[in-house]
Amino acid sequence: MGKVFTPYKNKWIETFSQQGSHPANYEVNLKKLTKWENKKNILVHDFYAQIGFEKTTPALSGGSKEALKRLTKFEKKMQDYADLRNFPSVDGTSNLSVYIRHGNISIRDMIRAAKISQNQGAQTWLSELIWRDFYEMILDVHPYIENESFKRDYDKIKWPGEASHFRAWCEGKTGYPIIDSAMRCLNETGMMHNRLRMIVASFLCKILLIDWRKGEKYFAEKLLDYDLAANNGGWQWSSSSGCDAQPYFRIFNPYTQSEKFDAEGKFIKQWCPELSALDKKTIHAPHKLGLLKPVKYPDPIVNYEAQRVKCMDVYSVVKSEK
Numbered sequence: 001m002g003k004v005f006t007p008y009k010n011k012w013i014e015t016f017s018q019q020g021s022h023p024a025n026y027e028v029n030l031k032k033l034t035k036w037e038n039k040k041n042i043l044v045h046d047f048y049a050q051i052g053f054e055k056t057t058p059a060l061s062g063g064s065k066e067a068l069k070r071l072t073k074f075e076k077k078m079q080d081y082a083d084l085r086n087f088p089s090v091d092g093t094s095n096l097s098v099y100i101r102h103g104n105i106s107i108r109d110m111i112r113a114a115k116i117s118q119n120q121g122a123q124t125w126l127s128e129l130i131w132r133d134f135y136e137m138i139l140d141v142h143p144y145i146e147n148e149s150f151k152r153d154y155d156k157i158k159w160p161g162e163a164s165h166f167r168a169w170c171e172g173k174t175g176y177p178i179i180d181s182a183m184r185c186l187n188e189t190g191m192m193h194n195r196l197r198m199i200v201a202s203f204l205c206k207i208l209l210i211d212w213r214k215g216e217k218y219f220a221e222k223l224l225d226y227d228l229a230a231n232n233g234g235w236q237w238s239s240s241s242g243c244d245a246q247p248y249f250r251i252f253n254p255y256t257q258s259e260k261f262d263a264e265g266k267f268i269k270q271w272c273p274e275l276s277a278l279d280k281k282t283i284h285a286p287h288k289l290g291l292l293k294p295v296k297y298p299d300p301i302v303n304y305e306a307q308r309v310k311c312m313d314v315y316s317v318v319k320s321e322k
């Protein structure tokens with residue numbers, strides 16, 4: 001099995017066009033299923049609480065009807081997916097991951113929907129569904145990645161990050177508005193936009209210099225769409241320790257990412273209301289206002305430029321990618 005996404009995707013599409021998306025002819029033996037007995041008399045509405053879920057605001061409607069409704073809604077705007085999918089304040093993605101995770105929708109139905117709309121947006125969306133599949137395959141073939149870096153060399157890294165910085169990252173109090181708004185959104189809704197997941201993950205590993213496994217674990221506790229393969233794949237991609245990950249010297253700049261993907265500061269204002277009086281020029285880096293910075297908002301816990309330099313040093317134990 002390959003370790004690089006593009007050849008995997010090409011093979012996937014080639015196989016799909018030969019075999020189609022119909023289920024393979026598996027033999028079904030219902031007797032092999034385990035029967036669940038409600039010995040502790042768990043009430044249905046208590047069930048999710050008992051297995052560790054907390055209520056979120058807004059609450060999501062569950063079930064396959066809701067999932068299909070969302071797919072139908074998304075099909076109408078799939079053609080715009082390639083252009084809109086990176087902007088957290090725009091409803092440009094399918095929002096189906098929670099439904100996939102809970103078995104409310106068939107991934108084959110989603111693939112069929114993408115194949116019917118043959119436009120650029122549909123092709124980009126199909127690619128994302130193949131990324132999901134790719135990470136499932138990688139975890140299946142290399143199960144050690146659950147706890148270790150895919151590129152084992154990366155486990156030589158000694159992470160100097162501080163516990164107080166990790167706490168600030170979790171609580172959305174880093175003084176970096178794009179990070180703080182993303183983390184506050186995660187804490188309250190159990191969801192986070194993909195672009196923001198990439199920004200906060202890169203920030204944790206490469207700017208706060210904290211082991212990716214701590215961030216991965218925090219996401220696992222909070223995400224309603226938590227999926228071991230996709231979460232591990234996303235974290236290892238961001239920390240550069242994964243297969244076909246971004247090279248370690250590529251570090252997301254939280255300021256420019258914020259200016260590019262939340263240009264008007266709409267998303268930031270939603271989750272960091274103490275910044276709502278700022279204009280689109282100052283909202284991405286309020287510390288630059290000096291004494292005029294809103295008092296309730298923290299100063300940056302670290303200096304981005306200085307940490308960037310430190311990151312190159314911390315990662316220098318990895319020799320494989322110069």
Ligand SMILES: Cc1cc2nc3c(=O)[nH]c(=O)nc-3n(C[C@H](O)[C@H](O)[C@H](O)COP(=O)(O)OP(=O)(O)OC[C@H]3O[C@@H](n4cnc5c(N)ncnc54)[C@H](O)[C@@H]3O)c2cc1C
Pocket residue numbers: 085093094095096097098100128129131132133135192193194195197198201219223225226227228230231232233234235238
């Ligand atoms: C650090 C990090 C952690 C992540 N953790 C998870 C996780 O626990 N569970 C999860 O489902 N996704 C995870 N992702 C992938 C991605 O962020 C979510 O799948 C996406 O945001 C869900 O929104 P959507 O359903 O609107 O996606 P859409 O953009 O509409 O995409 C459709 C589907 O494709 C799949 N998909 C899209 N992007 C990815 C991707 N990069 N990797 C794998 N599958 C993808 C998902 O199943 C998604 O529902 C993670 C990404 C990163 C960078």
